[in-house]
Amino acid sequence: MSSIALDTTAADQGDAGALRPPAAREEIARMLRRALRGLHAPARRVALHHFGWCEQDPAASPGGPGGPGKMVRGTLAMQVAGAMCGDPSVALAGAVAVELTHNSTLLKDDVMDRDVTRRQRPTAWTVFGESQTVLASDALLTLAFSVLLEHPAESGLAAFRFLAKAYQDLLTGQAMDLLFESCDRVGVDDCIRMADGKTAALLACSTRIGAVLAGAQPYQADALEDFGRHLGLAFQYVDDILGIWGDPATTGKPAGSDIAARKKSLPVTYALAKGEDGSLAGFYAERTAVSRKDVARIAIAIEEAGARAWAADQAARHCSAAEESLARAGIPVERQQPLRATARFVTAREY
Amino acid sequence: MSSIALDTTAADQGDAGALRPPAAREEIARMLRRALRGLHAPARRVALHHFGWCEQDPAASPGGPGGPGKMVRGTLAMQVAGAMCGDPSVALAGAVAVELTHNSTLLKDDVMDRDVTRRQRPTAWTVFGESQTVLASDALLTLAFSVLLEHPAESGLAAFRFLAKAYQDLLTGQAMDLLFESCDRVGVDDCIRMADGKTAALLACSTRIGAVLAGAQPYQADALEDFGRHLGLAFQYVDDILGIWGDPATTGKPAGSDIAARKKSLPVTYALAKGEDGSLAGFYAERTAVSRKDVARIAIAIEEAGARAWAADQAARHCSAAEESLARAGIPVERQQPLRATARFVTAREY
Numbered sequence: 056m057s058s059i060a061l062d063t064t065a066a067d068q069g070d071a072g073a074l075r076p077p078a079a080r081e082e083i084a085r086m087l088r089r090a091l092r093g094l095h096a097p098a099r100r101v102a103l104h105h106f107g108w109c110e111q112d113p114a115a116s117p118g119g120p121g122g123p124g125k126m127v128r129g130t131l132a133m134q135v136a137g138a139m140c141g142d143p144s145v146a147l148a149g150a151v152a153v154e155l156t157h158n159s160t161l162l163k164d165d166v167m168d169r170d171v172t173r174r175q176r177p178t179a180w181t182v183f184g185e186s187q188t189v190l191a192s193d194a195l196l197t198l199a200f201s202v203l204l205e206h207p208a209e210s211g212l213a214a215f216r217f218l219a220k221a222y223q224d225l226l227t228g229q230a231m232d233l234l235f236e237s238c239d240r241v242g243v244d245d246c247i248r249m250a251d252g253k254t255a256a257l258l259a260c261s262t263r264i265g266a267v268l269a270g271a272q273p274y275q276a277d278a279l280e281d282f283g284r285h286l287g288l289a290f291q292y293v294d295d296i297l298g299i300w301g302d303p304a305t306t307g308k309p310a311g312s313d314i315a316a317r318k319k320s321l322p323v324t325y326a327l328a329k330g331e332d333g334s335l336a337g338f339y340a341e342r343t344a345v346s347r348k349d350v351a352r353i354a355i356a357i358e359e360a361g362a363r364a365w366a367a368d369q370a371a372r373h374c375s376a377a378e379e380s381l382a383r384a385g386i387p388v389e390r391q392q393p394l395r396a397t398a399r400f401v402t403a404r405e406y
Numbered sequence: 407m408s409s410i411a412l413d414t415t416a417a418d419q420g421d422a423g424a425l426r427p428p429a430a431r432e433e434i435a436r437m438l439r440r441a442l443r444g445l446h447a448p449a450r451r452v453a454l455h456h457f458g459w460c461e462q463d464p465a466a467s468p469g470g471p472g473g474p475g476k477m478v479r480g481t482l483a484m485q486v487a488g489a490m491c492g493d494p495s496v497a498l499a500g501a502v503a504v505e506l507t508h509n510s511t512l513l514k515d516d517v518m519d520r521d522v523t524r525r526q527r528p529t530a531w532t533v534f535g536e537s538q539t540v541l542a543s544d545a546l547l548t549l550a551f552s553v554l555l556e557h558p559a560e561s562g563l564a565a566f567r568f569l570a571k572a573y574q575d576l577l578t579g580q581a582m583d584l585l586f587e588s589c590d591r592v593g594v595d596d597c598i599r600m601a602d603g604k605t606a607a608l609l610a611c612s613t614r615i616g617a618v619l620a621g622a623q624p625y626q627a628d629a630l631e632d633f634g635r636h637l638g639l640a641f642q643y644v645d646d647i648l649g650i651w652g653d654p655a656t657t658g659k660p661a662g663s664d665i666a667a668r669k670k671s672l673p674v675t676y677a678l679a680k681g682e683d684g685s686l687a688g689f690y691a692e693r694t695a696v697s698r699k700d701v702a703r704i705a706i707a708i709e710e711a712g713a714r715a716w717a718a719d720q721a722a723r724h725c726s727a728a729e730e731s732l733a734r735a736g737i738p739v740e741r742q743q744p745l746r747a748t749a750r751f752v753t754a755r756e757y
Contacts, residue, residue: 095577095578095581096578097577097578097581097582097585098578098581163541163544167537186518187585189514189518189540190514190584191581193514193547193573194574194577196544196547196548197570197574197577200551200566201567204566204567204570212563216552219548219551222548223445223446223449223549224446226448226449226541226544226545227446227448227449229541230446230448230538230542233535233538233541234448234538
């Protein structure tokens with residue numbers, strides 16, 4: 056078992072306060088609820104269910120079991136702004152926009168992956184049907200852009216451009232992920248590009264938008280975008296390690312769930328590229344049911360190809376790179392603490 | 407058989423030149439192709455198929471059978487700009503944006519309605535699958551917003567706001583249309599609201615965006631938005647009449663196709679609201695297969711309830727209202743001609 060800490064200071068923090076600042080999260084939630092009131096009824100009822108909020112009782116926050124999620128992206132945007140200029144709330148519209156965008160993609164992901172549970176509630180498409188869920192997802196995305204452009208400040212327009220670009224990258228990552236399902240062979244570089252689009256692009260956009268809305272210099276916005284991107288990639292490597300070797304008691308998923316789904320995740324593409332064991336390639340080319348014995352055997356084969364050590368090393372490298380990016384953002388050290396804490400929350404899971 | 411002419415001058419026009427100005431259509435197509443080059447590969451290949459364009463051969467325009475469509479919305483935006491300021495090309499970004507938005511919705515409509523043919527080609531989802539098509543549709547929508555905001559002029563931001571609002575209305579119309587499928591009873595007012603969102607909102611937005619980008623006064627933009635909205639509603643009434651009583655030789659669809667699909671279109675909701683013939687309500691509450699005899703019987707019942715005359719009257723009223731709206735837009739009469747011609751093209755079909 057090992058764990059990656061972005062730095063020892065962050066590792067000393069308790070989980071509750073610094074990692075997910077309740078103030079920022081509550082402020083984002085309040086603004087999100089207000090933004091959802093601008094939706095027409097059909098999209099609003101889907102969105103309220105998805106966030107775990109009840110239309111009739113606005114006081115029932117965070118609402119249904121699992122609540123509206125951790126809001127890591129919005130929190131990062133506000134923490135970056137706070138670190139830059141001392142006032143997190145200048146990035147509130149940006150925080151709401153990235154959360155709306157993220158949740159728009161979750162609604163469609165659940166339709167495409169046929170997932171039936173999210174945040175301990177039935178997924179929206181199982182309640183409202185696929186079409187209504189896709190339409191509501193579109194409404195959230197459009198609302199995200201509108202929220203950013205509500206105030207005609209030049210920084211809002213710049214933020215829009217980054218969000219639109221990040222969203223195109225995200226769509227491409229998602230499209231590649233789906234295309235990989237029917238490819239017998241996926242290159243490591245393609246898989247990294249996929250993860251960069253599907254996971255890292257919106258995190259990178261969140262930190263950049265926080266910087267832009269706080270009036271950062273271009274070199275600072277670049278550094279903070281890199282910080283978010285490396286966090287996103289580190290997160291994905293850790294997530295893929297847990298998807299194969301994670302402890303069900305910690306992950307809440309069955310052991311080797313990514314093997315059972317024949318998911319061509321980062322460690323898998325690395326092992327396949329090594330090509331030493333023909334049985335691995337055979338397994339990922341098959342379409343038959345996967346037994347528990349298969350899962351154990353394949354997990355060992357992937358590990359023996361060196362993929363687990365490689366993925367852990369990549370995660371550690373991206374954590375270091377995130378730290379270096381943060382260091383060159385020109386933020387006084389004493390103001391970096393909340394960002395380091397959230398970084399640790401995102402990347403440091405036991406595995 | 408009757409037909410609605412917006413005015414006698416328009417009725418005198420030949421179809422080819424004035425109705426679908428090849429110059430505007432070609433300019434929009436050229437800019438659309440250029441915009442699509444900004445998409446990543448997975449979305450671009452879906453979009454190029456949908457528009458009937460070949461990636462390898464840019465000269466092959468308009469490409470596959472059926473081409474990229476009539477581009478009525480983009481043409482209206484440019485004609486409005488031409489009428490306002492003499493230069494249609496000031497609205498080119500707006501024309502491209504409304505066409506991208508319209509085609510984004512068509513991609514998803516075909517998935518939701520399980521339609522297999524569009525513009526004489528297989529629909530995108532039958533070629534690329536549902537998920538890739540939905541993702542490409544999202545990419546087109548995001549591109550539409552980006553195109554409008556490429557130049558940071560204040561009018562581009564205003565145009566964005568109208569497009570975002572129109573798109574939310576459109577999503578709501580589409581959501582209502584799908585919800586109606588499982589309702590035994592749909593009110594006439596609800597059905598009109600649905601048509602206003604699903605069909606009229608984007609046409610109204612197209613004419614308004616053309617006005618805004620041409621620097622129109624608010625009263626002119628309001629009048630031209632009304633012009634587009636009334637055109638959209640007139641179109642929908644005519645379309646619904648043809649869906650029940652249209653001649654298959656003209657419509658290209660089987661006789662009474664909307665009855666066979668038990669579509670709760672405008673004339674149907676009117677007839678159901680009259681409630682004189684219980685057999686109509688019974689038919690629309692059933693889920694069994696529809697025979698050819700049923701189609702003929704129901705078409706007669708709807709007509710006997712006065713719904714055909716009502717719908718024709720409503721179409722004529724909206725044509726008149728469109729004409730009145732155009733008249734109060736402060737455009738010199740000699741510059742109104744292309745708009746009247748396109749209006750006639752949109753609304754005046756034999757029925």
